[in-house]
Amino acid sequence: MRVALVPGPGKSGVLASLADDGTPLSPPVEVPDLAAAVARREADDPVRWVWDCGGRVYPTLLRAGVRVARCHDAALVDGLLTARDGPASRPGTLTAASARRAGLAAPGDPVPSGVREIASQLLFEEPPAASAHELLAELITVHKDQLGRIGADPLASGFGLLATAESAGGLAAAEMTAAGLPWRADVHDELLTELLGPRPAAAPGMPLRPARLAELTAQISAALGAVRPVNPDSPAQLLRALAASGIRVPSTRVSVLRAVDHPVIPLLLRYKELARLHTANGWSWLDTWVAGGRFRPEYVVGGVVSGRWATRGGGALQIPRVLRCAVVADPGWTLVVADAAQLEPRVLAALAGDRAFAQTAAGGDVYAAVASAVGADRDRAKVALLSAMYGGTGGDGGQSLALLRRRFPQASAFVEAAARAGEEGRVVRSVLGRTCPPPSAAWLSVTSESGDPELERDPEAGRASRARGRFTRNFVVQASAADWALVLLAGLRARLAALDVDGQRPELVFFQHDEVIVHCPAGLAAEVVTAVEAAAASATNLVFGATEVSFPMTTAVVTAYSDAK
DNA sequence: TCAACAGGCGCG
DNA sequence: AAAGCGCGCCTGTTGA
Numbered sequence: 296m297r298v299a300l301v302p303g304p305g306k307s308g309v310l311a312s313l314a315d316d317g318t319p320l321s322p323p324v325e326v327p328d329l330a331a332a333v334a335r336r337e338a339d340d341p342v343r344w345v346w347d348c349g350g351r352v353y354p355t356l357l358r359a360g361v362r363v364a365r366c367h368d369a370a371l372v373d374g375l376l377t378a379r380d381g382p383a384s385r386p387g388t389l390t391a392a393s394a395r396r397a398g399l400a401a402p403g404d405p406v407p408s409g410v411r412e413i414a415s416q417l418l419f420e421e422p423p424a425a426s427a428h429e430l431l432a433e434l435i436t437v438h439k440d441q442l443g444r445i446g447a448d449p450l451a452s453g454f455g456l457l458a459t460a461e462s463a464g465g466l467a468a469a470e471m472t473a474a475g476l477p478w479r480a481d482v483h484d485e486l487l488t489e490l491l492g493p494r495p496a497a498a499p500g501m502p503l504r505p506a507r508l509a510e511l512t513a514q515i516s517a518a519l520g521a522v523r524p525v526n527p528d529s530p531a532q533l534l535r536a537l538a539a540s541g542i543r544v545p546s547t548r549v550s551v552l553r554a555v556d557h558p559v560i561p562l563l564l565r566y567k568e569l570a571r572l573h574t575a576n577g578w579s580w581l582d583t584w585v586a587g588g589r590f591r592p593e594y595v596v597g598g599v600v601s602g603r604w605a606t607r608g609g610g611a612l613q614i615p616r617v618l619r620c621a622v623v624a625d626p627g628w629t630l631v632v633a634d635a636a637q638l639e640p641r642v643l644a645a646l647a648g649d650r651a652f653a654q655t656a657a658g659g660d661v662y663a664a665v666a667s668a669v670g671a672d673r674d675r676a677k678v679a680l681l682s683a684m685y686g687g688t689g690g691d692g693g694q695s696l697a698l699l700r701r702r703f704p705q706a707s708a709f710v711e712a713a714a715r716a717g718e719e720g721r722v723v724r725s726v727l728g729r730t731c732p733p734p735s736a737a738w739l740s741v742t743s744e745s746g747d748p749e750l751e752r753d754p755e756a757g758r759a760s761r762a763r764g765r766f767t768r769n770f771v772v773q774a775s776a777a778d779w780a781l782v783l784l785a786g787l788r789a790r791l792a793a794l795d796v797d798g799q800r801p802e803l804v805f806f807q808h809d810e811v812i813v814h815c816p817a818g819l820a821a822e823v824v825t826a827v828e829a830a831a832a833s834a835t836n837l838v839f840g841a842t843e844v845s846f847p848m849t850t851a852v853v854t855a856y857s858d859a860k
Numbered sequence: 861t862c863a864a865c866a867g868g869c870g871c872g
Numbered sequence: 873a874a875a876g877c878g879c880g881c882c883t884g885t886t887g888a
Binding site: 530531546547548549567568571572575576603610611612613614615616634638639773776807808809810 | 866867868869870871872
């Protein structure tokens with residue numbers, strides 16, 4: 296059973312039951328308390344809620360203590376379909392719905408990524424606010440249209456799974472934001488103080504460097520023999536000061552500086568490390584993003600073209616390793632940290648239908664297995680494999696790359712074909728059918744062939760073409776890995792819901808590409824680990840069908856995130 | 861004065 | 873000969 300839902304004024308809402316093909320079964324029903332109505336239906340029988348944008352609707356339900364098991368998120372599905380069919384394919388009704396959504400949004404409100412562009416175009420037209428009944432009618436039309444377009448996909452079942460998983464991802468994202476990642480502000484503060492010195496007093500308009508950074512700055516200037524103090528935060532200034540000391544470098548990147556032998560280098564490297572911590576995850580970050588012992592990032596489902604998630608604010612997907620000691624389970628609770636081991640090479644093995652490579656990826660360490668298969672050491676094999684997926688030659692791994700091609704011709708041909716498609720301006724799709732963006736107008740104009748043989752040799756054309764080849768080469772792997780991880784997340788979420796004991800519910804609290812963290816009562820950790828493994832096995836089967844490739848999860852039951860791995 | 865850009869670095 | 877993929881966010885600089 297599907298039920299379409301649109302919030303109305305106050306706590307009210309409008310509902311309509313739909314058949315599985317999206318046809319309305321009865322006239323819309325107004326309810327005074329939407330959350331209560333949803334909770335009743337959810338308890339009765341399995342419902343797939345159809346709504347326009349879970350990111351907006353669901354947090355309200357969660358605040359009222361109501362969870363749902365399944366949904367169809369029309370905004371997220373629109374993103375998938377628009378990536379597949381192009382913006383011109385978007386039906387008029389959805390455009391109108393997007394416009395209304397944008398019109399109803401407060402200025403500066405985030406708009407779901409799939410409709411961001413069109414919404415921003417229409418934002419200025421001040422569309423009239425539509426009634427909940429009008430919006431529901433539109434939603435029903437859009438939903439039915441989407442079901443038809445999903446069904447028409449050449450990868451119908453895969454693409455349908457993707458739409459379902461993307462929608463479930465929307466639910467998980469809202470729930471994770473509501474739950475928050477356990478974060479010990481006191482531990483974080485202690486670490487900052489230990490590394491940087493005491494927190495500088497707030498000086499209006501005059502941000503102070505913490506003691507340790509000020510000290511290093513002075514030492515750096517001295518080591519460079521600079522007359523005036525050098526600001527290490529200014530690459531241009533630093534570059535000049537280095538040159539004045541006879542150090543000629545193309546940039547001030549850590550990787551470049553590391554190769555230089557000079558007394559100032561260790562000071563600079565230390566400064567960069569600490570300054571990064573201070574600016575990216577220092578006290579002001581703590582003030583801004585951590586409250587009540589929780590860090591609550593806002594996830595952007597499908598925010599990356601490959602289907603990976605992004606986050607808005609707080610840089611949640613770049614939590615530095617040194618800070619992971621601040622992620623600590625509540626007393627009596629524990630963290631289950633699980634990540635998919637060597638996900639991308641395994642995905643390539645499963646995708647490419649390369650028997651030899653699949654057998655190689657059937658075991659515990661793909662890189663070691665590849666190394667022994669091609670007769671190279673593990674490091675070289677790893678670089679070669681990554682190069683094959685990223686489009687580099689791997690420098691040192693170049694030879695191994697050639698061996699890789701000989702030993703695993705089908706896997707190589709698979710990524711090469713993806714690269715050719717990109718270079719020629721075509722699009723590629725993930726295993727479940729997520730579609731990469733078409734080439735930009737700028738790319739087309741740079742690479743378009745002209746009759747003039749002089750122009751054809753424009754090196755810019757070749758560069759742009761190869762760059763897009765690397766992008767599509769990587770896309771098929773990264774996006775398929777994202778497919779798998781999303782299906783894992785959806786399955787895990789469902790399994791965890793079944794472990795709910797009197798509100799002592801294991802909570803998904805973090806998701807980062809190929810890694811999840813579950814916060815659970817200590818007594819449930821073993822069951823959570825089992826759930827993770829079952830979800831991984833199920834994801835493998837749903838996404839890749841029968842395959843020899845294994846997708847093992849590395850799980851750790853820990854008190855602090857830093858204790859994992 | 862402020863927005864856009866460049867350089868840089870954190871994560872996968 | 874050299875170079876890989878995808879992000880978010882910070883500071884400093886530049887230019888309208």
